[in-house]
Amino acid sequence: MDVKMIALCLVSIFVAMVAADGISSAPLQDYVDKRDTNNGYTLINSFNSSSTTVYVYTFTSVKWPSGKKGDVWSHFLVIVVPSTITYKDSVFLWIHNGSRSDGVPSLRDFYVNLLVQGSVVTNAIYAAITGVPNQPLSYTNNTPNNEDQEQAASYSNFLEGYGTNYEKLIHFPMVKSVIRAMDAVTDIVKGLVGNEVKKFALGGNVRRGWVAYLVAAIDIRVNLLVPLSMNVVGLLESLTHHQQSYGGMSYILSPYVVAKIIEWVGTDPMNRLVQVLDPLAYKSNLGVTKYMIFAAGDAYSPPDGTINYFQKLPGNNYLNIIENDDHTLSCHVAEIGLQIIAFHLNFLSGKPLPTITWTKTQSGNCANLSVNTSSKPTDVRVFYADTPDATRRDFRYRGADPSGQWESVLRPVFWYQAKADKIDGSNYQAAVCAPSTGWRAFYIKMNFGYGESQLTFTTNVTILPDTLPFMNCTTDTCGTKIV
Template sequence: DPRVVAIMPLVIDVVNVKPSMEHHFAAYGFWAPSVGNYVQHRIMQRLEHPRMESLYKLVDPYYYRHRLTMPKFIVNASGDQFFCPDSSRFYFDDLEGEKYLRYVPNADHGLDGSDAVESLVAFMTLIMSDKPRPKFSWTQEADGSFIVTTEDAPKEVRLWQATNPEARDFRVETLGRKYTSTLVEADRKGTYVAGVEQPDKGWTAYFVELTYDVGAATPLKVTTNVRIVPDTLPYADKNPSLPTTVSLVCTAKDEAAAAAIVASKSELANQLQLEDFTASHSGARCYFNWKPLDTDSDDQFEGPAKKLAGYLKGKGCDGFQFQLESGPGVTGAK
């Protein structure tokens, strides 16, 4: 449609669906509860089904990318509960025409409390006034560094980074708002070089953000893609197509409290009508897993989980994490 002069997709960081969602599972070892509707309808178990290829070609913008040559400003959340922050690796380089990314630090899928709208306003102002957009590019070195080259001088450049010592998981709902930033100065050539040290434990996500004064009411912020080091997937060999089970992980007041809760698992299973219910603990951390109800109800997964969480809160537990597993057992249990 020639009337579409630009597009600004928000937080749908799943272009090229199949490798993106395979990456999601290989990173987490389970399906995030935010994609529960797709798990419930067994879509995630059928990623390799021959007919899925026809569906991808129908609904996935990746297969229409040759038509999407207009300017594109793709805004994503660094702590999205649906998609991994490094998901643009599966599509951005393949997009045609003028294109920009922005990963919003410390924001989840709703972008609440962020300045994302300001960047959208700035970009739209440039489009509507037919003004040129800032020109810059970046490469990634073997040591993980970003090398950012600019034709138009940015007002400010920052390196954002967050480390999770336990999992390759940067969702706000699990890690919190842990991204911090440092200023990056240009070298003599006007190039910006930024990187991070590989963490002693866990994973670090990072990206470079450029802020431009474009003459609009608000500044324009654009970024590189997000890179994660080490670039390893802890569950790359895990089968994502097994029957779904549900896990709840939480922290009790202390190890004794955790042991008492686990000891009452039979009573809990009967009270909450949980099938194939298992419970264990490591220190104060508690792990529960069960087979979901055989129903098409929207509460198939979350209903029993919320009831169990309510019971556990009454016992002084906190730090809840809900996981949709492939097969029995709790991913990450120690």
């Protein structure tokens, strides 16, 4: 038996032990608790805007990887303090991306303007940490990488080490950087206004939304999650659903195909990776309120990906699926910012959020989606779209360029809207049938209230017919095909 087989056998034994005892947050918690002297902050600018004061700090959080070849992660911290603070013990912390070459944050940055607006509307402190993860990094073969390449390389390093060194996973320093930012914000706010921050709402897009889940799993200060473009909770189930819908891997995931990450699916090292990174592994610790936002045309996952996790997550969970947009949500960024602020305001004020339930009844290739709400909505609409052909169950806004000239090209998928059928003040429905060829997706969107306090929620997506075109697509048969 060679060395690799011995190592894999040992890993199998360890995984069996973990499975018997249940999933543990110990590896992630241990890493966060591990002492790291590479953190600190320095005030570099402050200015006034719309009855707030904006403070900008340089901030260092962790050294990753540890050792001589690691990089000290450098960030900016932006803290917006309103002139009147109503919610003295709470902060909304936005986890932002960015690179080491970014300039000092200012009102020229859209996210800073949203922080100011959120602070003004809610009378609460808003903050942001930039550069999560730091990029570019040079930890692999001294070649700088962007964040997708960094993540894929970290997975590769972990898997090739037979899943024994969790610190190789880039999510670990990302989580630690956010928690250290929470510590720094707490310290800074105490010094600025004397308030003791005890609660954090966390928001972020893509892997930053993913990290927000993991932070909430191990830090009791988090009481609200707002993950954007993070519709892959339930990692392995999501991957299977992805492959069986598309017959391959979406172009946007090509760094993971190139790094041969997909080929590890079904192995013990991959199972260990999932056990520490999948938010569902920590679901018993994720009872906080969640407002999950993603585009119906996101290239990372099919729009009905919520079937893998939404009902499994504890707590009060809300969806907001955005029509006619892609993974970046760039066509609706201002609208989404206002929706997040409105949700946060309602959450802070203690007003009861609407209770929304929905049921689907299906007959042949037709389905009726019924929605019940505890509060009367101001507007209820059904959104629907068809696939451009009968080959793939594919509602992505962009897909791989068949000619190979570009990474991706726009796809003719358009979401249309119509009024939902009103049964009474709190019950609505939409009856939809499958098209003659291909697939049709639909969901119901509801608005509650008006102006700065308007809330927007949706059901999950139903797709007709309820069939997957590539049931035989597995990691072995089509896991490396880019579509």
